[in-house]
Amino acid sequence: MIESNLKLSDIAARAKVSRTTISRVLFGTGGENVRVSESTRERILQIASKLDYRPNVAARMLTGKGSGIIGVLIDSHAPAIYFDCLRHLEHSAFTLGYRIMIAQQHENIDSLFTQALDFRSYGVEGIINFAHNYPQHEREIHEFMRIIPRVVYIRRPALADATAVQVDLETGVMHLVEHLLSRGRQRLGIFLADLEHATLQQRYAGYQKGLANAGLKLNKDYILFDHDFIFPTAENAKKIFQELYLDRGVDAIICQNDLFAAFVIKEALQHSCRIPEDLAITGFDDLDFAAAFTPGITTIRQPTRRMAEEAVRLLHEMIQGESKAQVINLQPELIIRSST
Amino acid sequence: MIESNLKLSDIAARAKVSRTTISRVLFGTGGENVRVSESTRERILQIASKLDYRPNVAARMLTGKGSGIIGVLIDSHAPAIYFDCLRHLEHSAFTLGYRIMIAQQHENIDSLFTQALDFRSYGVEGIINFAHNYPQHEREIHEFMRIIPRVVYIRRPALADATAVQVDLETGVMHLVEHLLSRGRQRLGIFLADLEHATLQQRYAGYQKGLANAGLKLNKDYILFDHDFIFPTAENAKKIFQELYLDRGVDAIICQNDLFAAFVIKEALQHSCRIPEDLAITGFDDLDFAAAFTPGITTIRQPTRRMAEEAVRLLHEMIQGESKAQVINLQPELIIRSST
DNA sequence: ATGAAAGCGCTAACAC
């Protein structure tokens, strides 16, 4: 039977000691050098556990204690992989005694402040920012960090002193390129929404390096730019297939994520284009359906679990005040299936 | 330039009025019949907005104000569809001025209390419970609701007076059955982990009704039970295909969700079984990859957005104290693609 | 139309 909303003074009354002592026993307040007799301690713990006492977080916060809340900022158009990561995040945070409060960020940069101010209202101790990067808004992001000084970015922003966890997408795409070349592919197509997003820049860099390493030169015909290419839809896949394969004759297409790859594969099959004989296709993320597809989608697995663990760890260190800006770089993993 | 952590008294000092008046203007405290002169009001609003003042939620909570936090409980094994719903949930909640705090629940029922107590510690005003149902734990769930009296369940628990949003899975499966019969299918297979979970009971009921409506009788051979069937994996798909199609000769398989359908389709294709000519396959949820598959997966679309909206609306009403227990029943939508 | 004082549940600083 769980009592409702006890407070320290209720325990104090039953234990016949002051609230201070209860606080000392239950939360270890007062520092290392407080002495409480074993018997009182016992008695208090007994009563508290029997009554299932839980502290009022708001009251503790008011005295300057941390809230134990971590704010997580997610882009409203975030691909599924981020939610996978969110799940691990909650777990890691919980393990360290934190709760997660989420907020979605919309395209516009201003919402970054609003959300930050709002999080501060709630006393969040730090933020994990999953939102997209805005390399063109470096200054505003600095301002954001001034509001909440403890931020871990997933994907490093264009910011010198930011703490971030990032996946080495560049190397990921390089591996993809190497793999495709080793399969005898010569004309590797890729499409990108633009080069403003850091993650797209990284992909592009990996693509370039991969080709350069093999002594091949870049053919601009195989690279397609279109602002719509952030959204994996059937229409976009049609456009991509038409331009890169039918018009320009690539023999491989590196897709931005698994869903894009799935739609491009579907489009290709409708044209009786054989995968991978006529056209090799790669995805990105290794979402769970990538393995269930026919053909299985060759892809780059993002270490979502480690991303979450590292992000929480870094933030925890910042909260403890033990850390300065650092960047953790995680390696993704090439998963070869039959689409290549 | 955003000032850091202003408090009411800071505004009060600048506006040369008392904190009380600031509170009245900024938060409308004091009720309907408070009068503040237009000029003071103006002045206060000006200053507050210029300084970008934000209230300290913890302090307001301590005086009895609501936290504006909604707790969301998600099962740690929740399928992707729930995260889709979570995104809409955050949006709807935000619109009504709430923040979302998430917690994951693990299989065991005890964590339900722990999470509830924990949420109460944080002053959450209500909970949206996405977690799986435990029809065998009706009493414990009652206890849970005593701790946090405002709970909206996604999927109705076996509880008379619970407020819930549910999708009529039974009708969904009935539609699936009708559709398959209309395509000339005669031997409809289905697999279920067990009949303990409410959602599986509903599917089974829909299956039975669909057949009964068509004047067909149930063939137990076409129903497969196995506790592993909550997890969509390649191995499970293999088992399902072997037993239902190869051994028992069904000509259609109703899968629990899209990912299961995807794996079963893959298995079938590997056996040169033609979809849908030899075997029709249906999914559930209409995740975004269902359309990208070849063949496109016929499925039942869950109205995740409306689910979220309704859940938040119901909870909001409960928080406002305007509502008694009710159940909202949403209809899913049959999406016909080429897997049937 | 506005302010002063008390108090929400807890902790810190200082007493004893």
Add this chain to the structure above:
DNA sequence: GTGTTAGCGCTTTCAT
């Protein structure tokens, strides 16, 4: 070892 007091930022009640 344990208790007392003051105060965190805000709202409420009661004055004025």
